[in-house]
Amino acid sequence: xxxxxxxDVIVVGGSYAGLSAALALGRAIRQxxxxxxxxxxxxxxxxxxxxxxxxxxxxxxxxxxxxxQVLAYPTVRLHPEAAVSATGEDNHFTVTTASGAVLHARxxxxxxxxxxxxxxxxGFAECWGISAIHCPYCHGYEYRxxxxxxxxxxxxxxxxxxxxxxxxxxxxxxxxxxxxLQPDQRQQLADRGVVVEETPxxxxxxxxxxxxxxxxxxxxxxxxxxxxxxxxxxxxxxxxHDLGCTHSAAGHIAVDNxxxxxxxxxxxxxxxxxxxxxxGAAVAAGMMAGAMLNRELIxxx
Numbered sequence: 332x333x334x335x336x337x338x339d340v341i342v343v344g345g346s347y348a349g350l351s352a353a354l355a356l357g358r359a360i361r362q363x364x365x366x367x368x369x370x371x372x373x374x375x376x377x378x379x380x381x382x383x384x385x386x387x388x389x390x391x392x393x394x395x396x397x398x399x400q401v402l403a404y405p406t407v408r409l410h411p412e413a414a415v416s417a418t419g420e421d422n423h424f425t426v427t428t429a430s431g432a433v434l435h436a437r438x439x440x441x442x443x444x445x446x447x448x449x450x451x452x453x454g455f456a457e458c459w460g461i462s463a464i465h466c467p468y469c470h471g472y473e474y475r476x477x478x479x480x481x482x483x484x485x486x487x488x489x490x491x492x493x494x495x496x497x498x499x500x501x502x503x504x505x506x507x508x509x510x511x512l513q514p515d516q517r518q519q520l521a522d523r524g525v526v527v528e529e530t531p532x533x534x535x536x537x538x539x540x541x542x543x544x545x546x547x548x549x550x551x552x553x554x555x556x557x558x559x560x561x562x563x564x565x566x567x568x569x570x571x572h573d574l575g576c577t578h579s580a581a582g583h584i585a586v587d588n589x590x591x592x593x594x595x596x597x598x599x600x601x602x603x604x605x606x607x608x609x610x611g612a613a614v615a616a617g618m619m620a621g622a623m624l625n626r627e628l629i630x631x632x
Contacts, residue, residue, distance in 0.1 A: 336362075336435070337435050337436065337437065338362045338363065338364055338434060338435065338436040338437070339356070339361040339362045339363060339436065339437055339438065339624075339628055340352075340356055340361060340362075340363050340436055340437070340438045340439070340440055340624055340628075341363075341364050341366065341414075341424065341426050341434055341436040341438075341439055341440070342356075342363060342364070342365040342366070342440045342442060343366050343414045343417070343426070343439065343440065343441050343442065343443055343568065343570065344365075344366070344367060344440075344441060344442035344443040344444060344567075344568070344601065344603075345365045345366065345367025345369075345398070345409060345442075346367070346371045346394060346442065346444060346601065346613070347393070347394070347397065347601065347610050347613040347614050347617065348442035348600040348601025348602075348613040348614065348616050348617035348620070349365055349367065349440070349442030349600075349601070349617060350365070350394070350397040350398060350401050350617065351397075351600075351613070351614045351615075351616075351617030351618045351621065352440050352442060352598075352600060352617040352618065352620045352621035352624070353365050353401050353407050353617075353621065354397075354400065354401045354404070354407075354617075354618070354621065355617075355618050355620075355621025355622050355625065356406075356407065356621045356624060356625060357401060357404030357406055357407040358404065359621075359622075359625040360406055361406060361624075361625060361628065362406050363406060363407045363408070364407075364408050364409075364410055364434055364436075365401075365407065365408070365409045365410070366410050366412060366413065366414045366426070366428060367409065367410070367411055367412075368411075368412065368413035368429075369411060370567070371390065371394070371444065372444050372445060372446065372447060372460075372567075372602065372608075373390045373460055374390065374391075374460075375459060375460040375461055375540065376389075376390055376460040376461065377389065377461060378473075379393055379469075379610050380468075380469055380470070380472070380473075381468055381469060381609055381610070381611055382609070382610040382611040382614070383611070385610070390610070393610065410428060410432070412428045412429045412430055412432075413428065413429045413568075414426050414427070414428055414429075414568070414570060415427055415428065415429050416570065416573075417439060417570040417573065417574055418574075420595070420596070421437075421438075421594075421595035421596030421597075421632070422437045422438075422596060423435070423437070424436050424437070424438070424439050424596065424597075426439070437596065437628065438596045438597070438598070438624050438627065438628065439574075439596060439597045439598070440590075440597075440598045440599065440600065440620055440621075440624060441568060441570065441571050441576075441584065441592075441597070441598070441599040441600075441603060442599070442600050442601045442603065442613075442617060442620075443566070443567045443568035443570075443571075443601075443603050444567045444568075444601060444602045444603055445564040445565065445566055445567055445582075445583075445602050445603055446564060446565050446566070446567045447459065447562045447563075447564050448562055448563045448564060448565060449562065450482075450560075450562070452532060452533070452534060452535060453533075453534045453535065454534050454535030454536060454537050454542075455535050455560075457535075457537060457540050458535050458537050458540050458541070458542050458558070461540035461541060462474075462537065462540060462541050462542035462556065462557050462558065463482075463535065463542065463557075463558045463559075463560055464557055464558070464559055464560075465559065465560065465561065465562070465608060466608060466609065467494065467495055467497070467498055467559070468609065469608075469609060470557070471495070471497075471498040472498070474498065474499065474556055474557040475498045475499060476498075476499050476500070476501070477499060477501065477556035477557060478499075478501040478503075478553075478554050478555050478556050479495065479498070479499045479501060479502050479503075479555065479556060479557045479558070479559070480502070480503050480504070480505050480545060480553070480555045480557070480558040480559070481495060481502070481503070481504045481505065481558070481559045481560070482505050482507065482532065482558055482559070482560040483504065483505075483506070483559075483560065483561055484506040484507060484508065484510060484511055485511055486511065486512065486513065486516065488504055488506070488510075488512070489512060489513075489516035489517075489519060489520060491504075491559070491561075492504050492520050492523075492525045493519065493520070493523060493525075495559055496523050496524075496525055500524055502524070502525045502526070503525070503526040503527075503528050503553065503555075504520070504525060504526070504527050504528065505528050505532050505545065505558075506527065506528070506529050507531050507532050508529060508531055509529055510527050510529050512527065528547070528553070530547045530548055530549050530551070531547065531548040532545055532546070532547060532548070533546045533547060533548050534546040535558065536552065541556075542555050542556060542557060542558055543555070545558065564582060565582065566578075566582065566584070566603060567603065568603070571584050571592065571597070571599060571603075574594050574597060575593070575594050576592040576593060576594050576597060576599065577592065577593045581606065583603065583604050583605060583606070584599040584603050584604045585604075586598070586599050586600070586604045589619060589620075589623040590604070590616055590619050590620035590623060591623065595632055596627075596632075598620045598623065598624055599620075600613070600616035600617045600619070600620040601613040601616055601617060604616065
């Protein structure tokens with residue numbers, strides 16, 4: 332590839348949002364390079380759900396088919412490496428890759444995802460995405476009716492407990508210390524049969540990532556099949572921040588309804604921009620970004 336050639340769009344991140352955007356751009360006959368370091372946050376997840384035509388497929392299988400279909404468009408190319416710097420302004424961006432390649436594009440799209448910050452609990456990282464899970468719409472059906480936990484504290488856990496109760500009546504909230512619940516919230520949970528356990532958690536006992544028990548600090552073990560957790564996170568890529576993109580208080584890249592950031596010519600899509608972490612949502616956001624990037628290339632900002 333001629334690195335000095337001006338591309339229409341560089342897509343940083345080649346998972347579902349990035350590939351969806353590249354598909355829309357390829358069909359608009361745009362010159363596109365997708366940069367991808369192949370570190371999706373759902374790489375341990377055995378099955379993906381709630382995405383029409385692919386319900387139950389593995390994330391890797393969905394990604395493989397997506398790459399094959401996107402790369403059938405001759406104006407789209409994939410570079411399996413990370414972007415390490417991004418500079419410039421609208422219509423004149425420069426991106427340098429980990430191998431030292433220097434690419435130029437009129438527009439940028441960041442579909443770089445987030446990195447979950449694991450708690451210091453033995454066994455948690457091994458279970459994450461398998462039986463330690465984040466979303467009942469993605470995973471709840473598979474664990475319906477089974478002994479389930481929520482690892483969280485704060486007033487928001489009452490709402491989360493009532494939500495997860497929809498999938499199972501065998502539910503325990505592990506606050507990992509004194510619960511910060513209001514009396515009325517505690518009563519709401521008790522009325523639905525939700526147990527609040529304040530003893531600190533010591534370890535997740537599992538078999539190849541499938542949870543069997545939670546070990547508590549007082550020596551007890553609690554049989555569990557699944558454990559929900561809302562983890563803190565950080566952006567997988569700092570380049571949007573370096574370019575001046577605004578981030579929300581929660582840490583997501585701020586975008587408008589068309590996936591535009593506050594920096595002219597820079598778009599973002601997928602998990603990096605939204606708490607709705609699902610394949611279908613990422614694909615929808617990527618398609619919107621691709622279409623709007625093409626429109627901007629035609630009509631300007």
